[in-house]
Structures are given as structure tokens and as C-alpha cells.
Amino acid sequence: MLRAFFIYLSKLHWMRSLILKLGLTRKASRRFVAGETAQEVIEVVRQLNRQNILATLDHLGEDVHTEADARNARDDYVHLLDLIHQRGVPSHVSLKLSQFGLDVSGDVCRELVASVIEKAAQVGTFVRIDMEDSSHTERTLAVYRDMRQKYSNVGIVIQAYLYRTEGDIRGLVNDSIATVRLCKGAYKEPASIAFPRKADVDANMVRLMQFMLGDEAQAHGTHLAMATHDVKMIEATKKFVAEHNISKDAFEFQMLYGIRRDLQQRLAAEGYKMRVYVPYGNEWYPYFMRRLAERPANIWFILSNFFRP
């Protein structure tokens, strides 16, 4: 119920304008958002790297309605990739296709995303295409498939809560393009297309993890990034990997900036590849609302900020 409410709020433009103006919510958002500028976030990556934790940087933004805004998003990412290169910090980038104009023009979106992937290739790094709500799933997969015809330094996110996901993953594996970040899914979807029960989402996530780390998928060059803070999912992965003698280098764990830092550090110390998704920028409102939706207990954290001197 609360989850649905926060997802609903995340889409309200008037609420976004109101909340962005409130200094106190900006302060609270800092729990999940690393900073406002690319310079600030590079420092955060350095701190993570010192703990053997890798990063993927997200310049926050989504749902743009003009080609000009989409082109600005591309320019921001090119600037970020230049900075990653100049400062010598190893970091991937993550982006959302609605930020690159997917809802304005598929062709413009493809052109802009391709230019970011090319830039990333020039500086020796990798681009992850995030997955948005189900109205974008088919088009996001189509853009990803087009990008993979030309580039190998790009991967996609797949959500375990969708019924269609197993078929999507099998299709990507068969075509030897399954470079996948697997997550549970952060949006509110109807029971007609997504598992309504958490237990079913979890079971699907474990099944998909086992399939992607299994012999058949690995023979097709599959790479899995297991994106979760759920200890049960993490333990299931560790168990599967140990039982099948899979190298700790063959996959990675991913978590979000500001969530379960203790677990991030522990996995890195145990020798697993650990990558943290680090968002930054001014457009933090919908991202922040989704983090509240995932864990309504976070609202107490926000309220405590209001009353802190």
C-alpha cells in the first residue's frame, strides 16, 4: 500500500517541483544520492575504490520530453566519461533510456546512447542500460539489442518480478548477448504482468541467477551482476557459486549507494567483485521516492532529519 503510494508520488510533477525546493528533503536525499556534481561523485568513487569496491555512476534524470533535454543528458554523460578518464578512476556508467529521449523518438535515443557507448569504449569503460517501468521494457530491450549489434561494452538490467523475464533472459542467452544486471524491480506493476508476492519474486530471482551462472548460459558468454541487498539472495548466490566451483571473478554483486554499506564492505573483503550504483545530480526526486517505496521505514529517517538541529 505504502509502496504504491510512494511510486505514485514519484510520478507527480508538481510534487517533484515542491520537494526539490525544500532544503530539508535535499539533505535527506543525501543518504542515497552521492552529490550534485560529477566532481563530487568522483571523490566518492575514490573512497569506494579504497575499500576494493567498484562503482557505476548514474547522472540522475529520466522521463525527458524534448530532444534538447535528451541531448543535454548525452552531453552530461560525455563530460562524466571524460572526467572518469582524466581522473583515472575506474567506473562504469548507468543510464535510463527515458532520459535519452526514448519517449520522444526511438531514433534520437539510439543515436545518443550509441554516442555515449562509443565514448565509453574510447575511455575503456562500460555502459549499463537501466530498466524502467513496464511501458518501457520492450523498447528498452529493442534498443539494447540494436546496440549489441555494434558494441560489446554495454549491458542491460532485467527485473525478476516480471513474468516475461525468464523468456527475455533465455532469448539474450541464446543470442550470446546476456550481459545482465538482475534486480527484483523497483516499479509498481499490475499482477497481470508481475509476481505480486515477494516470495515468488525471490524464487524467480534465484532461479534466474542459477540459470545465468549455469554451464549452458556461461557457454554463451553470459555475464551476471546480481543486484540486491537481500541477504537470502546473496547467500543463495554464494552457495551456488561454491557448489559449482565458479570463480569469484565470473560475476559480480551490485548494491545501491547508501544501502547496506556493511554488507558491501564484507563481500568485497571476502574477495567478491562488489560494485555500487552511485547516483548524483539535481534530478533526485523520482529515484529518492523509489528508495522510500522499497522501504517505507526510511520515512522515519527523513522525519528525524526534519527535527534534527
Ligand SMILES: Cc1cc2nc3c(=O)[nH]c(=O)nc-3n(C[C@H](O)[C@H](O)[C@H](O)COP(=O)(O)OP(=O)(O)OC[C@H]3O[C@@H](n4cnc5c(N)ncnc54)[C@H](O)[C@@H]3O)c2cc1C
Ligand atoms: C545496483 C542496483 C541497480 C538497480 N537498477 C534497477 C533498475 O535498473 N531497474 C529497477 O527496476 N530496479 C533497479 N534496482 C532496484 C531493485 O529492483 C530493487 O527495488 C531494490 O534493489 C530493492 O530490492 P532488494 O533486492 O534489495 O531486496 P528487498 O527484499 O527489497 O530488500 C532486502 C533488504 O535490503 C535492504 N533495502 C532494500 N531496499 C532498501 C532501501 N531503499 N533503503 C534501505 N534499505 C533497503 C533492507 O535491509 C531490506 O530488508 C537496482 C538495484 C540495485 C542494487
